[in-house]
Amino acid sequence: xxxxxxxxxxxxxxxxxxxxxxxxxxxxxxxxxxxxxxxxxxxxxxxxxxxxxxxxxxxxxxxxxxxxxxxxxxxxxxxxxxxxxxxxxxxxxxxxxxxxxxxxxxxxxxxxxxxxxxxxxxxxxxxxxxxxxxxxxxxxxxxxxxxxxxxxxxxxxxxxxxxxxxxxxxxxxxxxxxxxxxxxxxxxxxxxxxxxxxxxxxxxxxxxxxxxxxxxxxxxxxxxxxxxxxxxxxxxxxxxxxxxxxxxxxxxxxxxxxxxxxxxxxxxxxxxxxxxxxxxxxxxxxxxxxxxxxxxxxxxxxxxxxxxxxxxxxxxxxxxxxxxxxxxxxxxxxxxxxxxxxxxxxxxxxxxxxxxxxxxxx
Amino acid sequence: xxxxxxxxxxxxxxxxxxxxxxxxxxxxxxxxxxxxxxxxxxxxxxxxxxxxxxxxxxxxxxxxxxxxxxxxxxxxxxxxxxxxxxxxxxxxxxxxxxxxxxxxxxxxxxxxxxxxxxxxxxxxxxxxxxxxxxxxxxxxxxxxxxxxxxxxxxxxxxxxxxxxxxxxxxxxxxxxxxxxxxxxxxxxxxxxxxxxxxxxxxxxxxxxxxxxxxxxxxxxxxxxxxxxxxxxxxxxxxxxxxxxxxxxxxxxxxxxxxxxxxxxxxxxxxxxxxxxxxxxxxxxxxxxxxxxxxxxxxxxxxxxxxxxxxxxxxxxxxxxxxxxxxxxxxxxxxxxxxxxxxxxxxxxxxxxxxxx
Numbered sequence: 001x002x003x004x005x006x007x008x009x010x011x012x013x014x015x016x017x018x019x020x021x022x023x024x025x026x027x028x029x030x031x032x033x034x035x036x037x038x039x040x041x042x043x044x045x046x047x048x049x050x051x052x053x054x055x056x057x058x059x060x061x062x063x064x065x066x067x068x069x070x071x072x073x074x075x076x077x078x079x080x081x082x083x084x085x086x087x088x089x090x091x092x093x094x095x096x097x098x099x100x101x102x103x104x105x106x107x108x109x110x111x112x113x114x115x116x117x118x119x120x121x122x123x124x125x126x127x128x129x130x131x132x133x134x135x136x137x138x139x140x141x142x143x144x145x146x147x148x149x150x151x152x153x154x155x156x157x158x159x160x161x162x163x164x165x166x167x168x169x170x171x172x173x174x175x176x177x178x179x180x181x182x183x184x185x186x187x188x189x190x191x192x193x194x195x196x197x198x199x200x201x202x203x204x205x206x207x208x209x210x211x212x213x214x215x216x217x218x219x220x221x222x223x224x225x226x227x228x229x230x231x232x233x234x235x236x237x238x239x240x241x242x243x244x245x246x247x248x249x250x251x252x253x254x255x256x257x258x259x260x261x262x263x264x265x266x267x268x269x270x271x272x273x274x275x276x277x278x279x280x281x282x283x284x285x286x287x288x289x290x291x292x293x294x295x296x297x298x299x300x301x302x303x304x305x306x307x308x309x310x311x312x313x314x315x316x317x318x319x320x321x322x323x324x325x326x327x328x329x330x331x332x333x334x335x336x337x338x339x340x341x342x343x344x345x346x347x348x349x350x351x352x353x354x355x356x357x358x359x360x361x362x
Numbered sequence: 363x364x365x366x367x368x369x370x371x372x373x374x375x376x377x378x379x380x381x382x383x384x385x386x387x388x389x390x391x392x393x394x395x396x397x398x399x400x401x402x403x404x405x406x407x408x409x410x411x412x413x414x415x416x417x418x419x420x421x422x423x424x425x426x427x428x429x430x431x432x433x434x435x436x437x438x439x440x441x442x443x444x445x446x447x448x449x450x451x452x453x454x455x456x457x458x459x460x461x462x463x464x465x466x467x468x469x470x471x472x473x474x475x476x477x478x479x480x481x482x483x484x485x486x487x488x489x490x491x492x493x494x495x496x497x498x499x500x501x502x503x504x505x506x507x508x509x510x511x512x513x514x515x516x517x518x519x520x521x522x523x524x525x526x527x528x529x530x531x532x533x534x535x536x537x538x539x540x541x542x543x544x545x546x547x548x549x550x551x552x553x554x555x556x557x558x559x560x561x562x563x564x565x566x567x568x569x570x571x572x573x574x575x576x577x578x579x580x581x582x583x584x585x586x587x588x589x590x591x592x593x594x595x596x597x598x599x600x601x602x603x604x605x606x607x608x609x610x611x612x613x614x615x616x617x618x619x620x621x622x623x624x625x626x627x628x629x630x631x632x633x634x635x636x637x638x639x640x641x642x643x644x645x646x647x648x649x650x651x652x653x654x655x656x657x658x659x660x661x662x663x664x665x666x667x668x669x670x671x672x673x674x675x676x677x678x679x680x681x682x683x684x685x686x687x688x689x690x691x692x693x694x695x696x697x698x699x700x701x702x703x704x705x706x707x708x709x710x711x712x713x714x715x716x717x718x
Binding site for chain 1: 562642
């Protein structure tokens with residue numbers, strides 16, 4: 001069975017969150033009760049596990065799809081309070097359950113017992129809640145900041161991986177919205193901004209599902225990069241184009257209603273060596289520099305005088321290394337002046353359906 | 363005494379830290395001891411304040427400058443060691459001293475008392491240290507992220523200030539580092555990247571001092587923005603560029619030794635209405651969109667070695683030029699892709715008048 005990339009990503013997130021939950025759950029008794037008893041650890045483990053699974057479910061299935069148009073602080077407040085109430089109920093429920101088994105008592109009987117009532121109203125319960133609350137807040141905060149900054153950016157900042165610039169090999173995709181000047185004039189500046197934001201939100205999932213990393217937004221353009229290995233595998237980088245195309249097609253009614261047109265876009269692909277590093281002191285950016293970027297943008301400019309079946313252009317360099325989906329064949333359409341070679345071929349894709357030679361033919 | 367901007371900023375940050383210490387310290391007591399007695403509150407308040415001072419000292423005085431360029435894990439372990447040690451010491455001391463006052467005992471007898479030994483080994487002591495360490499970690503983490511993504515951006519993201527696009531009036535400055543092609547050919551891209559980074563690090567203080575914000579780095583261009591009021595008062599935006607040149611001039615020997623080049627700049631200044639808003643979901647960026655951006659870029663295209671600093675007359679009208687500088691009218695320019703001509707001034711240093 002092949003699990004789609006989106007599903008895999010969700011599974012990975014679930015695993016990460018749950019593991020974290022279990023660790024935090026096991027961590028508390030170490031400081032609260034010490035190692036003398038087994039029960040607190042069982043409690044910590046089960047609360048961490050159930051809580052982690054529940055948070056994963058809510059985050060990935062409910063909040064992520066809903067998130068579209070809600071600001072950071074609102075999302076943060078909403079999530080934290082929902083999770084807080086959830087844990088406020090989960091903690092005593094789980095503890096009572098475990099303890100009732102341990103003490104060989106009935107569930108309700110244990111809840112009503114003086115011992116448990118004392119725990120709720122006089123002992124550790126509020127500390128526990130505070131502990132859970134603090135960690136929930138922290139996790140959500142980091143998750144949200146991480147998302148805002150972009151894939152891998154936070155980790156790179158913290159680890160200082162790109163403190164010194166390095167040469168790396170990357171695939172680049174420029175995705176441009178066609179006739180954006182006309183669109184901007186038609187919509188006015190603020191609505192144009194909203195349109196861009198909508199468009200970028202809509203295509204984000206397509207980019208993530210092919211393991212692309214959003215590098216930056218330049219005007220109406222998104223720049224996406226892949227490491228060579230992940231980009232070439234299953235032709236991930238090129239598949240992004242088809243994902244975006246399908247997604248926009250599916251959303252065309254929405255665009256027509258909101259803006260009065262369906263956006264068209266074009267994509268250019270190229271690969272090669274670039275320098276990546278962290279630039280700036282206050283306001284650091286992780287920046288790519290190199291001829292490859294100029295060349296990709298030169299490819300992108302070729303769209304204006306070409307009529308293509310698919311709005312996709314691929315450089316010779318990348319084409320030589322990638323295995324195309326069987327349905328497509330590459331056709332040489334243009335040339336640009338490259339840095340290493342004088343003429344760099346630029347190819348587009350078109351469907352390559354072999355003619356059908358049925359029994360009745362000829 | 364006039365404080366430098368760096369000192370003012372550190373002082374401001376230190377105040378925020380102290381406040382955080384004052385709140386987060388007693389918060390511990392609320393959950394551990396409750397409101398039954400006043401002593402735990404005083405203890406945690408003092409611990410919070412001392413911890414804040416420690417963080418301020420370590421982060422603003424110790425972990426600055428060259429130390430920041432050390433490898434991550436080295437700084438990481440150094441931090442863990444220093445903070446664990448100093449926080450443990452602080453909590454122990456505060457607890458002992460508080461008991462000295464309450465019980466009227468001397469230091470040694472408090473330390474050796476059964477009650478205190480019990481507290482150290484069997485009660486909350488370890489938990490208190492961990493609580494403090496965890497909070498210190500979070501505070502440092504937030505401080506660093508804030509610096510990395512730009513001082514205003516983090517709180518902008520959090521408060522959702524940029525969430526809905528808005529029209530704002532801003533001054534835009536494009537600074538372009540010259541002779542890029544030659545430099546890249548001579549020293550290669552990796553060293554060019556360092557060269558660029560050195561320049562940005564060197565000019566950062568000046569830009570912040572004149573209330574500018576770093577907006578973006580595009581290739582060999584640095585984009586700065588000002589709020590119109592902040593940029594025009596004391597001719598901040600104009601002074602910034604002249605001071606950048608002065609700073610680089612003062613460091614030209616270092617640059618020449620390291621790279622074989624002395625940085626040279628062209629710059630353009632313009633202002634007008636822009637749309638500011640957050641764009642993108644994963645990897646959000648706060649972007650300015652508008653014609654003003656293009657115009658400023660076009661003005662940059664009109665610069666040359668003689669007139670390396672151009673300003674639009676629209677903006678010039680709003681600024682009183684300091685005595686050090688003079689303007690030279692260049693006339694109207696028809697910029698590419700623009701219907702209206704735009705009038706430009708070149709800004710230059712005045713001839714210094716010495717006593718004869």
